[in-house]
Amino acid sequence: MLSSLLLSALLFPALSVQIAESSAASVPPGAQRVEMLALQLSASCSEDVSVHSVTLTHRGLGSIRDIAAVYAMSDGVRISRARALSSRDGTVMLTFRPAFLVSACGMRDLSIMADFSSDAVRAGEHRITLSAVEHIDADDVPVTISSASAAPVRTTVGQSQGSVEISFLPLFSRVRYGAHRIVSRFRLTAEEYDQAVDALTLTNDGAARAEDLQNLTLETSRGQVLARLSSLDGDRAPFVLTSPFIIERGQVFLLTVRADVLASRRRTIDFILEEPSDLVARRVTRRR
Structure with missing residues (x-):
């Protein structure tokens, strides 16, 4: 006979969240995409489980x-908007x-990430915790x-x-x-x-989606050419550069995105940087 636990897993939806073990680490002020918490979410075998939100708390x-800012990523993709911690309760x-x-x-x-302020106080200690099952909204599962x-x-x-810093410029003419x-x-x-x-x-803030722009x-x-994409990923163009693009202090570079446009004018195009962490950069020290 099936054990009661196995029978429950087969018949009833449930979600198990494992907080993965991770070592302490030092981060510099201004660091981006710092993993604060690594989660493994497992669903029972009865049906898929949809997670709508998680509520986290700052400790330390x-x-x-x-x-x-704090945000979530999975499979290398940001899956939530970045949000500031509440000044009232963290x-x-x-x-x-x-x-x-x-x-x-x-x-x-599921990784909980943070961007640190450029003026973060040295020797500050920070943890992000998931402290209660009520802090996960999974449709009452x-x-x-x-x-x-x-x-x-x-x-x-x-x-x-x-x-x-990124500054978007007007196009010379209608696409x-x-x-x-x-x-x-x-x-x-x-x-x-x-x-x-x-x-x-x-991120395209217009109406064009994956099939509308190709060969970006x-x-x-x-x-x-710094990076290529076969098409949009939904409304996003996730460029990963083939090699790091170096910008010296004070330098200004003009970059463009080109694409095969396969849509009508109604499928509008208006690219933005949705979150600061969508531009992944790091400080480099070079011999002169």
């Missing part, structure tokens, strides 16, 4: 103001639209949380990482149907220190 001796709710789906009998990894250890501590040390059209123009500027840009995800390229003003 560091100031809440040291953390600029909590933050991350909402998933569409819902974060865990297939029946399946497991998915029963949730259990288990943890191998406490949430890891992130301590701010060292010098600021600096940043890269028309055809090959290799310019669909976005913008400037990148390195603030404070030399920077290496590793990735850039642009990210290019310099001299025509050097």
Whole structure:
């Protein structure tokens, strides 16, 4: 006969959340995409489970103001908007639209990430915790949380990482149907220190979607191709550069996105940087 636990897993929906073990680490002020909490979500075998939101809490001796934003990622993709911690109680709710789906009998990894402020106080200690099953909205599906250890501590040390500023520019003319059209123009500027840009995800705030733009390229003003995409991923263009693009302090570079436009004018194109962390850059030290 089937055990009661196995029978329950087959007949009733449930979600198990495992907080993965992680070591403490030091991070510099201004650091991006710092993993604060690693979660493994497993669904019972009766049906898929949809997770709509998680509510998290800041712990530790560091100031809440040291953390600029908190957000969720899965499979290398940001799946929530970035949100600031509440100055009142240090909590933050991350909402998933569409819902974060865990297939029946399946497991998915979910990472809680943070961007640190460039003026974060040195020696500040920070943890992000998931403290109660009520803090996971999964359509009233029963949730259990288990943890191998406490949430890891992130301590701010060292010098600021600096940043890269992005400024979008108007297009020369209306985007028309055809090959290799310019669909976005913008400037990148390195603030404070030399920077290496590793990735850039642009979001189309217009109506065009995956099949409307194909063969996208990210290019310099001299025509050097930095990254390619076969098409949009939904409303996003997640460019991963083939090699880091170096911007020295104070330098300004004009970049363009070109694409084969296969849509009518009604499928509008308006690329934006939805969140600061969608531009992945790091400080570099180079011999002169």
